[in-house]
Amino acid sequence: MHADILQDGLSGIFDSHCHYDDTAFDGDRAELLGDMLSAESPVSFLMHACTDLASAEYGIKTAGAYRNYYTSVGIHPENMENLDPEYAEKLRVLALENAKVKAVGEVGLDYHYDGYDRAAQIKLFERQLELAAELGLPVIMHVRDATEDHLAIMREHKPKGVVHCFSGSAETAEQLLDMGLYIGFTGVLTFKNAKKAKRAFAVVPADRLLFETDCPYMAPEPFRGKRCNSSMIAKIARAAETLSGVPAQQLIDITNENARRLFDI
Ligand SMILES: [Zn+2]
Numbered sequence: 727m728h729a730d731i732l733q734d735g736l737s738g739i740f741d742s743h744c745h746y747d748d749t750a751f752d753g754d755r756a757e758l759l760g761d762m763l764s765a766e767s768p769v770s771f772l773m774h775a776c777t778d779l780a781s782a783e784y785g786i787k788t789a790g791a792y793r794n795y796y797t798s799v800g801i802h803p804e805n806m807e808n809l810d811p812e813y814a815e816k817l818r819v820l821a822l823e824n825a826k827v828k829a830v831g832e833v834g835l836d837y838h839y840d841g842y843d844r845a846a847q848i849k850l851f852e853r854q855l856e857l858a859a860e861l862g863l864p865v866i867m868h869v870r871d872a873t874e875d876h877l878a879i880m881r882e883h884k885p886k887g888v889v890h891c892f893s894g895s896a897e898t899a900e901q902l903l904d905m906g907l908y909i910g911f912t913g914v915l916t917f918k919n920a921k922k923a924k925r926a927f928a929v930v931p932a933d934r935l936l937f938e939t940d941c942p943y944m945a946p947e948p949f950r951g952k953r954c955n956s957s958m959i960a961k962i963a964r965a966a967e968t969l970s971g972v973p974a975q976q977l978i979d980i981t982n983e984n985a986r987r988l989f990d991i
Pocket residue numbers: 743745775832940
């Protein structure tokens with residue numbers, strides 16, 4: 727077993743948001759993924775969070791190589807520059823031709839940096855929400871510092887899906903839950919100063935909860951700052967157990983079930 731894979735006594739992890747196409751995995755990607763999805767691994771399922779057209783090709787190719795590896799297709803708002811004008815049609819064809827494409831994502835709004843045109847982000851997001859509706863797929867959403875616009879778009883489009891790496895307030899979480907959406911939590915839940923994430927976690931019912939790494943980023947404590955991988959979800963589950971009183975293994979089982987229901991796996 728790859729030395730980075732954490733054996734914490736828990737099993738059946740579904741990582742609902744990972745980026746194994748990141749260059750951080752260039753040195754040992756095949757070895758890591760092979761071991762991660764082997765029978766002895768604590769990890770059972772991976773969902774590739776696609777960020778651009780090259781990332782969609784990667785996700786589909788990798789999903790073909792590993793039975794329990796699934797993929798989304800979509801353009802992340804940070805990748806709007808030099809966007810292929812045919813992107814929507816290309817994503818549509820990829821989704822229709824590949825049964826392991828189970829979501830449109832990661833798509834959304836990121837107002838954290840000033841460099842990205844907000845109107846253009848909204849246009850890109852809405853076009854992909856239309857695509858998801860057309861394909862009958864859920865949406866994996868990235869939302870940062872854009873709560874008002876995001877909520878307005880959710881009211882209009884009413885997609886099914888998940889808001890990943892949730893960074894909003896408990897009140898915002900409640901509004902998204904009312905609209906039937908799932909909420910994804912990362913290693914942030916293990917950080918001592920993550921009061922906002924913990925308050926939001928408290929309002930999410932078990933049947934709408936997803937765990938995710940967003941790896942290679944967001945490693946949970948005690949691995950904060952290191953390269954993250956999907957087995958570290960064990961530490962997120964342990965933190966969630968402390969917050970909720972529900973045993974970590976039970977939370978992993980519930981989030982596994984939730985992800986398979988949302989992504990139709
Ligand atoms: Zn991501």
